[in-house]
Amino acid sequence: MSNVDVVITGLGATTPLGGDVTTTWEALLAGKNGIRVNDKEWVERYDLPAKLAAPLLVDPTDVLPRVQARRLDRCEQIAIIAAREAWADAGFELPRDEEAPVDPERLGVVIGTGIGGPVTLLDQHELLQRDGLRKVSPLTVPMLMPNGPAAHVGIELRARAGVHTPASACASGAEALATAYQMIQNGRADVVVAGGAEACIHPITVAGFAQSRTLSTRNDEPERASRPFDTDRDGFVLGEGAGVVILETAEHAAARGARVYGRLSGYGMTSDAFHITGNHPEGVGQIKAITNAVRMAGLSPTDVTHVNAHATSTVVGDIGEAAAIRKALGDHVVLTAPKSALGHLVGGAGAVESIITLLSIYYGVIPATRNLENIDPRVGLDVVVGEPRKVELTAAINDSFGFGGHNVALAFTAA
């Protein structure tokens, strides 16, 4: 069991359902859909088989000052927007002159991403080829580097205890929260700004995912395309978004009278050592991640009554996860799969879905899974459909798994 009590005191997000946490959460409860027909001309130009996407509802360049926006990759822009919201939500002012609301030596940042700034990389490569060296931006490297989002947030919030960037594909955002938790447990920081960000909707990423046959091609019905656990699921929809939370020692939070959404009480992080994209057939890594998170939190499997599933709407992945959950926790848990509404935010997913898990605990309500019309009989678990379900939760797990065989489970508990 851990020895430091870690609470969450601030939340921030920008997603296909909303430009902030409240809008996203309310849209999710209302059963709204964030998936659209991808109207970019390149979808037709390259005859891409997957013609859907889950773009941000609010464009970050409409939020940030123009000059700041032009110095940042889109992935960095949304990390900063989510971090500012979380920071303000936790009751902190931005650092100014000599004044910082948190001792910089005790403040850390951990923001993961699957791929960072590939759009900058490709745009600048095109400029180099077309117009030569002079037209390549001197900001190219800081814009494309995957640690850029974390570094910018660290500079803005004045964090000197360490700035880190986990990269574990679709588990990156969740790994960031686990890493932040470790930083606090190891005594490196009292407060950590943690999350994930991804903004990589580009012909090459869509083409690459399409070639790996992981994307939904239900092109005529965007609102019905992402259908985790449904018998007619056919792949995920690529989305973009960022989520950031403020993790803090309970002592630090209590000393300043902060509102507490819940606790991060434990994590499990394992690796499959099996296949670069495929699921381990017995799901041993996933089972162990969930089991380790429960154990670290000092819980027993029966204490956990809700899992916010990774469930991306792929044929194989959803069933493997359901089986792992049953083995790790039992068949009493209630699931929801937010990717049915949000699409797959890749490196942002684990962070945004952690926020949803926390709000489910905080408000005692689990959002419904969209498009679950005929549940795959192999799921064998109760998945919330139709209306959100009101239920008092004391402990919940958020699952996140990534290409490469990365398995992360986070155990959240009520404040």
Added chain:
Amino acid sequence: MSEKPSDTEILEGLAEIVEEVAGVATEDVTAEKSFVDDLDIDSLSMVEIAVQAEDKFGVKIPDDELANLKTVGDAVKYISTNA
């Protein structure tokens, strides 16, 4: 530009570039201002400003010359001499 620009025209043109790249209001871009100390422009933005100034005024600003352009006035003088 077909004709050699006046110093005033160069200053106005530079101010537009600085506004575009660094967000400094054009009226704040005056001859005595230091790019780094007064206008808070970093070395990365200076490279962008130099490239845009080269295109706008048809000059070459090699890196060793760029390092000597401390103030807006220095830049106006260099462009005026070399355009």
